[in-house]
Every structure is written in C-alpha cells, then in structure tokens.
Amino acid sequence: MDLDPADFYTGIVAESYAPLRSFSPDPETYAAFLRETGAPALELGCGDGDPLLALRRHGLDVEGVDSSADMLARCRRRAGEAGIAVTLHHQRMEALDLPRKFRAIFLAGPTFNLLPDDSAATAALEGIRRHLVDGGTALIPLHVPSPSPADRIGEVHTAIADDGAELRFSLVSEERNEARRTQTSLLRYERHTPEASTVAERPWLLHWYTRPGFEALAASAGLTTVSVTDADGNTTEDDADYTVFRLRTDQRHSE
Numbered sequence: 386m387d388l389d390p391a392d393f394y395t396g397i398v399a400e401s402y403a404p405l406r407s408f409s410p411d412p413e414t415y416a417a418f419l420r421e422t423g424a425p426a427l428e429l430g431c432g433d434g435d436p437l438l439a440l441r442r443h444g445l446d447v448e449g450v451d452s453s454a455d456m457l458a459r460c461r462r463r464a465g466e467a468g469i470a471v472t473l474h475h476q477r478m479e480a481l482d483l484p485r486k487f488r489a490i491f492l493a494g495p496t497f498n499l500l501p502d503d504s505a506a507t508a509a510l511e512g513i514r515r516h517l518v519d520g521g522t523a524l525i526p527l528h529v530p531s532p533s534p535a536d537r538i539g540e541v542h543t544a545i546a547d548d549g550a551e552l553r554f555s556l557v558s559e560e561r562n563e564a565r566r567t568q569t570s571l572l573r574y575e576r577h578t579p580e581a582s583t584v585a586e587r588p589w590l591l592h593w594y595t596r597p598g599f600e601a602l603a604a605s606a607g608l609t610t611v612s613v614t615d616a617d618g619n620t621t622e623d624d625a626d627y628t629v630f631r632l633r634t635d636q637r638h639s640e
C-alpha cells in the first residue's frame with residue numbers, strides 16, 4: 386500500500402507518538418519568536434499540541450494546522466483536559482487555505498523536511514506567502530538527515546500506551562537517494578496487549594535542501610531569506626546539518 390507522506394502520523398503512529406517521543410520542542414523558543422513578530426500566528430504540523438498548547442496557555446494568539454486528523458484529535462483532547470481553547474485546521478501545509486492572514490507562520494522543528502519533494506515544498510512556501518500579512522515572517526527549521534548507524538537497524542524502543550498496551554518501535558531498513566535528496570526509513574510500529582497484537586511497517590520519507598537551493602525556492606514563492614541560523618539564533622555554516630530559516634514577504638509579490 387502506498388502511503389502519502391502527509392498521512393504518516395495516523396493510526397498506530399499517532400497513538401505511539403507521545404509515549405515514544407524522546408524530544409519535545411521548547412515553547413520558550415517560539416514564544417520569543419512571537420514576541421518579536423507579533424500575532425496572530427500559525428503553527429504548521431502542530432501535531433498533538435507541542436508547543437502550540439503551551440503558547441495558547443500563555444495567551445498567545447496562535448492557531449494550528451496538521452494533515453493528520455488523528456494527531457489533531459489528540460491535540461483537541463489534551464486542550465480540553467487542560468481547559469485551553471485552541472483553533473485547529475485539518476489541512477496539508479502544501480494546500481493551505483485559511484480565512485485569515487498571520488504575522489508569523491512557523492514550524493516547531495524540521496517538519497518541513499516531511500514534504501517529499503521540491504514541488505510540494507514550493508506549494509507550501511507559496512501557501513505560507515499567501516497567508517502572511519505584508520511584512521510577516523516565517524520560521525522554518527530544516528535539517529539534513531544523517532544515515533543511521535548500522536547498529537540502529539532492528540534496535541527496539543518500547544513504551545506503555547495510556548491503556549496499558551506495550552508499544553514497540555524499530556528501524557527496519559533505510560534508503561538514501563543523494564540525487565533526489567531523500568532518505569526513506571522503513572519504520573516498524575507494534576502494539577501488544579494480552580488479547581491482540583497490531584504490527585505496521587511504514588516508509589518515513591525525509592527530503593532535504595541545500596542552503597542556496599532552499600533560498601531559491603523561497604524566492605520563487607515571494608519570500609526573502611532574512612537570516613539562516615543554528616537553533617540558538619547564531620550564524621551558521623552553509624553546510625550545517627540543522628538550520629533555521631527566517632523568511633519575510635517580498636513586496637514585489639504583494640497583492
């Protein structure tokens with residue numbers, strides 16, 4: 386079965402996401418960005434609500450977009466449990482169509498690398514441009530994935546789901562295509578209870594960019610690169626494997 390990359394985080398993957406995650410984005414990084422840019426703001430790929438819900442808890446006017454109804458259902462449930470009001474949109478970032486424009490649009494981590502090719506990236510950048518007010522800013526973290534060390538293949542990570550089921554996760558295989566700038570990992574997710582077992586293997590595709598290549602895609606969508614930094618906001622080398630792009634609307638493309 387062919388799985389659209391935008392549907393990767395559904396079903397057993399959405400269920401396993403929070404219990405198996407090893408890293409959460411620091412909300413303060415994004416709160417500081419929003420203090421600079423002003424609101425309203427939009428998080429693309431908000432998933433089950435990190436850092437979106439923390440930003441909403443601080444009263445910031447931020448909405449969320451995600452392509453996975455299952456991740457959004459988890460986000461809504463967490464928001465309800467915490468008494469936080471949040472506006473969520475079930476859309477793909479490469480087909481963004483919202484009734485409002487924003488002063489800031491951001492991704493909290495390298496979720497933009499989940500877009501499978503340059504044409505999806507261009508569509509997403511054009512959507513971002515259309516949904517920014519003039520002078521608005523986009524923050525897009527990007528990474529160049531490294532090939533996984535051989536000993537990671539088959540290594541099993543486990544966690545316990547809310548209902549007590551045992552969740553297991555492992556890397557089955559990995560393929561890298563330097564010409565297409567893609568790395569596809571076959572990931573295996575398992576869920577076991579005394580009564581039943583579910584196993585799913587899904588391809589997880591990452592697509593990366595060179596720095597000039599991404600600047601050119603952004604420019605073609607009407608977005609000017611204002612800075613490229615590391616995660617802490619410091620200047621970074623052209624070939625760094627983690628970069629944060631800040632893009633601003635280009636007046637030539639203003640309507």
Ligand SMILES: C[S@@+](CC[C@H](N)C(=O)[O-])C[C@H]1O[C@@H](n2cnc3c(N)ncnc32)[C@H](O)[C@@H]1O
Pocket residue numbers: 390391392394409410429430431432433434435436450451452453456476477478479493494496499500
């Ligand atoms: C790694 S998760 C990050 C979620 C959240 N920001 C966090 O850090 O917990 C990536 C999220 O991006 C969403 N996503 C993937 N492709 C997408 C697309 N094309 N458009 C919108 N969301 C997408 C997935 O459904 C998933 O919820």
